[in-house]
Amino acid sequence: MAVKIRLARRGRKKRAMYDIVVADARAPRDGRFIEKLGTYNPNTNPAEVVLKVDSAVKWLFNGAQPTDTARTLLQGKGVLLRKHLQVGVNKGAITQEQSDAKFEEWQKSKQEKDAAFFQASASKSASAKESRLESERKINQARVEELAKKNTPPAAEEEPAAEDAAVAEDAPVAEGEISNEAAASEEEAQA
Secondary structure: OEEEEEEEEEOOOOOOEEEEEEEEOOOOOOOOOOEEEEEEEOOOOOOOOOOOHHHHHHHHHHHEEEEEHHHHHHHOEEEEEEHHHHHHHHOOOOHHHHHHHHEEEHHHHHHHHHHHHHHHHHHHHHHHHHHHHHHHHHHHHHHHHHHHHHHHHOOOHHHHHHHHHHHHOOOOOOOOOOHHHHHHHHHHHHO
């Protein structure tokens, strides 16, 4: 009997989740399986993978063949590395303690890389958002200035009023009338 480690689809339309299962190769995709090893949810950011590492290693030693996608998920969780290290322990090349230490070191470095990647992507998205907001602010400011210019009275109406004042200054003053400017100049002279 050929045994595969593969994904079984579940969830609603366009929001699929997957179970990582050990199943007979002849069984339907979503049908009968031997053991459920974990779940894979690609709808979250980052994709969430929950996996029983020890069970997966046991099945790999028993001859189960992972599909391409399942192999990628197993590799990301370190199952294939753990199997590789366990083969070294079985052959006597390294001890179990050395194997566990190497696996722990790999897990720590992977967590650091993942944290750095997500921090960089978060800062990149934050800076992109800030630049979009800044460009939107500039556009909004230009619109406000355009509306203010549109709603103010035209400058052409103000110029004739200034011309009327200039004409009034040049016009001769009647004997009984004293202009405001003449009255102001007389007050300055008296002071």
